[in-house]
Amino acid sequence: MMNRIAESLFWIGRYTERAENHARLIDAFYHIREETSSGERLWIRIVQALGDPAVFESVYRSYGEREVLHYMILDPNHMNSIQSCVHQARANLKSIRDRLPEELWDLLNGFALWLKSNETDELLLDAPFLFLKRAKEWLGAFYGAAHHTMMRDRHWHMMESGRFLERAENTARLFDSVYRSILEDPKKTSFYLFSAVRAIGGADVFRRLHTDRFTIENVVSLLVLNEKFPRSVLFGLGALEEQLRALRQLESADATYEKAIRLVVKARSEMSWLEGNDAEEPALHDHLLRCMSVIHGLGGMVGDAFFRAEQGARA
Secondary structure (H helix, E strand, O other), rough: OOOHHHHHHHHHHHHHHHHHHHHHHHHHHHHHHOOOOOOOOHHHHHHHHHOOOHHHHHHHHOOOHHHHHHHHHHHOOOOHHHHHHHHHHHHHHOOOOHHHHHHHHHHHHHHHHHHHHHOHHEEEHHHHHHHHHHHHHHHHHHHHHHHHHHOHHHHHHHHHHHHHHHHHHHHHHHHHHHHHHEEEEEEHHHHHHHHHHOOOHHHHHHHHOOOOOOOOOHHHHHHOOOOOOOHHHHHHHHHHHHHHHHHHHHOOHHHHHHHHHHHHHHHHHHHHHHHHHHHHOHHHHHHHHHHHHHHHHHHHHHHHHHHHOOOOOOO
16 A cells, blocks of 8 residues: 555544544533533633644633634634544545545535534534534544445555544543543542543443442543443554554565554553552543553554654644
C-alpha cells in the first residue's frame, strides 16, 4: 500500500473518531454545567482538555459559553474543532475516493456540509445536546457503513488502526478532565463519574457490572482497564494491536511492523499502575497524563513506521 494512501486512511480513522470523542466530552461537561455552578472554570477545563488555551485567548476575550462552544465545535480556524476534524477527514477521503465505498463519501460529505450550515447562536438556541446527539449519530452511521461495506483488506486495517489509537487517547483524556473536576469539587464525585460514564456510552454496562456504585476505582475499571468494553483505553490499544498484526500478515515482513506492534504492547503494559487500589490514589491524574503521553507518542511512532512523517497530529 502506498504511503500516501496509508496516511489518508489512518487519518480518516483518527479524525472521525476525534470528532465523535470531542462531541462526547463536550456533552459530558455540558451536563456537569447544568448541575454545578462552576461557571468560567468549567469552560476553561474544556479548552484545556481539547484545545490550546493560549490560542483560545489570542482570539477570544473571555471563557464564555458561546465562545467556548464556537471554538470547540464550529471554529474552522481551530484544528481540533469538530467541524475542522470532519473537514480534514473529508479531505483525506476525497484524495482516495476511488479506493473506498461511495456510501462513505456520501455520508462524510453530507455531514461536513451540515456542519458548515450551522451557526453558534442557533446551536445555543436549540440546545447543544441535540446538536451533539446528531453529530454522534452521523459519525455512528459512517462507522456502520464502513463496517458493512469495506473489504477486510489493507485499507480497512489501516483506517481502524487510526480509529482505535485515537479512541484510546481520547477516553483517557475525557476521564482525566472529569477527574480534575472531582479534585476541585469532591462533594460531587458521584455525579462527575456518572457524567463520564454516560458520555462514553457506558451507563448501562456500568450498572450491570457495578450497580450504582460510582467510585473512582469502579469507573477506572470500566473506562480504562476493561478489555471487553469497546470504548475503554485497554480495549482501544488491544484493537490497535490486532489491526497492526493483520497488516503485518498482509504486507511484507518489514521490521517496522514488528516495532509498531511492540510499541502497542508496551503501551498496554504501561497501564499496570492503575490496577487495584492505585485507582484511588491522588496521583491518578499523573498516571493518566503518562498514559496519554505514551499513546500520543505511539501515534507518531506508528506514523513513522508506516508513512514516515505524521501529518496533523494533535497539538
